[in-house]
Amino acid sequence: GNSVTQMEGPVTLSEEAFLTINCTYTATGYPSLFWYVQYPGEGLQLLLKATKADDKGSNKGFEATYRKETTSFHLEKGSVQVSDSAVYFCALDNQGGKLIFGQGTELSVKP
Amino acid sequence: DTEVTQTPKHLVMGMTNKKSLKCEQHMGHRAMYWYKQKAKKPPELMFVYSYEKLSINESVPSRFSPECPNSSLLNLHLHALQPEDSALYLCASNQGAPTDTQYFGPGTRLTVL
Numbered sequence: 001g002n003s004v005t006q007m008e009g010p011v012t013l014s015e016e017a018f019l020t021i022n023c024t025y026t027a028t029g030y031p032s033l034f035w036y037v038q039y040p041g042e043g044l045q046l047l048l049k050a051t052k053a054d055d056k057g058s059n060k061g062f063e064a065t066y067r068k069e070t071t072s073f074h075l076e077k078g079s080v081q082v083s084d085s086a087v088y089f090c091a092l093d094n095q096g097g098k099l100i101f102g103q104g105t106e107l108s109v110k111p
Numbered sequence: 112d113t114e115v116t117q118t119p120k121h122l123v124m125g126m127t128n129k130k131s132l133k134c135e136q137h138m139g140h141r142a143m144y145w146y147k148q149k150a151k152k153p154p155e156l157m158f159v160y161s162y163e164k165l166s167i168n169e170s171v172p173s174r175f176s177p178e179c180p181n182s183s184l185l186n187l188h189l190h191a192l193q194p195e196d197s198a199l200y201l202c203a204s205n206q207g208a209p210t211d212t213q214y215f216g217p218g219t220r221l222t223v224l
Contacts, residue, residue, distance in 0.1 A: 036215075043199075043217040044203075046215075089153055094210075097167065102153065103153060104151070
């Protein structure tokens with residue numbers, strides 16, 4: 001079946017630190033991969049996506065590359081800000097019309 | 112414009128009440144979704160409407176009743192809920208093609224007393 005595994009949080013970083021949140025997936029075929037972000041008290045916002053192998057999604061300084069050989073879609077940012085504090089969800093859609101989410105990783109950035 | 116709106120923002124109801132949640136999008140999307148999200152957990156899919164027809168029901172209890180009056184509107188009717196139904200209810204929409212990006216609304220925070 002389809003599944004997504006994310007690194008457990010919470011992750012606590014100092015401002016301007018480098019961020020990596022690991023995400024691996026299990027799926028047949030060629031799913032689309034997504035990162036969503038949820039700020040406190042809000043709904044989910046699409047952060048970035050990739051639809052095929054070796055695609056790189058990027059937005060607001062965040063990047064993730066679709067790696068089929070390692071079934072991974074790790075989220076990275078070179079220099080985090082306090083305003084990046086949120087919960088990050090990795091997700092896949094394997095053409096079934098359903099998003100399969102990881103458990104979420106809470107990020108806290110301290111000044 | 113990628114906005115999905117949801118009303119109300121907060122709702123408190125007793126177990127004998129009947130209430131409705133509303134979701135609206137004006138992006139011309141043909142698929143709309145209801146999710147339930149408990150604290151510190153990922154969203155759980157409840158229902159999917161595609162071209163105004165219910166296409167997926169994830170074995171949700173009948174005290175939750177969805178309705179899609181037209182392609183822009185999605186309602187969730189609530190009746191005889193339990194305290195464990197307290198959660199954030201999220202609506203999403205997309206074009207309806209496989210793997211299209213889903214765009215989420217801000218959610219309705221529901222508390223059942």
